[in-house]
Amino acid sequence: MKKICLSACFNFLVLTAFMCAVSCAASDESVKLSSGVQYRIEENEAVITGGNRYLPEELTIPAEIRGCPVTRIEKDAFYHKETLTSVTLPDSLKEIGQSAFMGCTNLISINLPDSITEIGKEAFSQCTRLIEVTLPAGLTVVSDRMFMNCYALEKVAMPEDVTSIGAYAFRDCSRLMEMELPEGLKEVGDYAFNGCDGLKDMKLPESVETIGEHALAK
DSSP states (O other), rough: OOOHHHHHHHHHHEEEEEEEHTOOOTTTTTTEEEETEEEEETTTEEEEEEEEEEEOSSEEEOOOTTTEEEEEEEEOOOOOOOOOOEEEOOOOEEEEOOTTTTTTTOOEEOOTTTOOEOOOTTTTTTOTTTOOOEEEEOOOOOOOOTTTOOOOOEEEEEOTTEEEEEETTTTTOOOOOOOOOTOOOOOOOTTTTTTTTGGGTTTOEEEOOOOOOTTTTO
């Protein structure tokens, strides 16, 4: 009797482990829907690919989907999703793709966890109601046009490890009043702060080696 019980327990554990592995090992083509969010399971990680018609105004993306950590928001995932007003991102997230939230004109707030190390070009461009942003501590590059035409943006907290601010990164953020640039900053791209009327007295650290064409506020 003991042998049968032990055998049954062993088989149960093997089956459980197998089912857990399968739940986070779907093919790259697997696309599922959950609470208005589209995602794909890829190499045991969940990738957010977009939103459907059930996407809520106040979006919270979970840390895990089907047992897989959510690590990336894909390019154009929420492009021009104008119903979004706030977004809460998980600490598991590592990357936000190009234009991921571009044109979310009613987005007022979004948290950016320190786990994020890469944010693509134009990720928040034309988010015209976004007011305040704290960039993640692990970020080293503010990519091109990241916040271009974010007219309501008033305050950006810049992490210490940022070495490069891309072209047009904050172009025409006319209400931007507060920004302290890190001491290790080396490059400011073309038109990076052009049109940021509230930053006319902004000081560049001595570490800056390259200043692009029309980079500063005018």
